[in-house]
Amino acid sequence: MGRQPCCDKLGVKRGPWTAEEDRKLMGFILGNGGRCCWRAVPKLAGLLRCGKSCRLRWTNYLRPDLKRGLLTDDEERLVVDLHAKLGNRWSKIAAKLPGRTDNEIKNHWNTHIKKKLIKMGIDPVTHEPLDGDRKQPQQASPATTSAHSSTITAESKSVDGQQEDKHIDIDKDNTSTGGESSPPESSSMNTNDSGGGISSNHDQDPLVKWLLEEEEDPPTGDIDESWLDLTNVDNVEGFNFITATTPWDVIGVTDWLLDYQDYGVGNPTFLADVSMVESSSGSNL
DNA sequence: AAGGGACGCAACCGCGTACCC
DNA sequence: AGGGTACGCGGTTGCGTCCCT
DSSP, X not given: OOOOOSSOSTTOOOSSOOHHHHHHHHHHHHHHTTOSOXXXXXXXXXXXXXXXXXXXXXXXXXXXXXXXXXXXXXXHHHHHHHXXXXXXXXXXXXXXXXXXXHHHHHHHIIIIIHHHHHHTTBOTTTOSBOGGGTTOOGGGSTHHHHSTTOOOOSOOOOSTTOOOSOOOOOOSOHHHHTTTOOOOOOSSOOSOOSSTTOXXXXXXXXXXXXXXXXXXXXXXSOOOGGGGOTTOOGGXXXXXXXXXXXXXXXXXXXXXXXXXXXXXXXXXXXXXXXXXXHHOOGGGO
């Protein structure tokens, strides 16, 4: 098949992004509205990066609507629940956690949640009790993490698989959905969800239905809706990005915004982030 | 104080899919 | 219909930071 590389490797910069590069990329996307494909972005933005790298940088770091910091307990719970239903489909999971990226969730899963579950005697892949815990009573049932109300509230201080201070709440009909669920597929997941790795049991699950509906708002009231208020520009103090006189000069509240909402610039919380980018490049400095 | 290992995050790689010609 | 291109996704890696000895 000989698929061509996404970009010419020669002369393409790799590695951590600098503040200057961030500025250029953000400036281009915000200023031009990204009226072209990612492949053309680096050239037009004056970056020696491949388009793929630009897209990743934007979606994982520069996007205005991104939350930062550790996942909250609620978010973590939701991730566990969603993972039990969907497996490693991080993008699907991320889609249900506003402001979080698939990469972020994936990293958090691998570095935090996975370990927690293992300490609790739960297989992070299948969400079933680990071998040593199979004889555990109800608390360690397969539904422990997939139940809608499951909670992981305490850091297990156990060592060697011993469970201590484990706090899993089961207070709903967890047996109907989680009990007989097939293990989520953990790899080579088909991006098409139609039937994919979800059991028919899960298809009946309201949560799964919600998960698979792209346009529907999440049921949690967890969303920071402040950004929806377009009149709220109180947070633009210090805003001096490029030559804008108002935030909206940069945002360009024009039709492209509507056309390119995927960039996330419709989210006014970016204003604060823009000034942040202005002052630093985040983790790279 | 210094060295080494563990940890966490950002970025890269390669594959699958959708779309276009 | 088939090939080429671009994008999105999940797995993996690299490297900086933290922590322990």
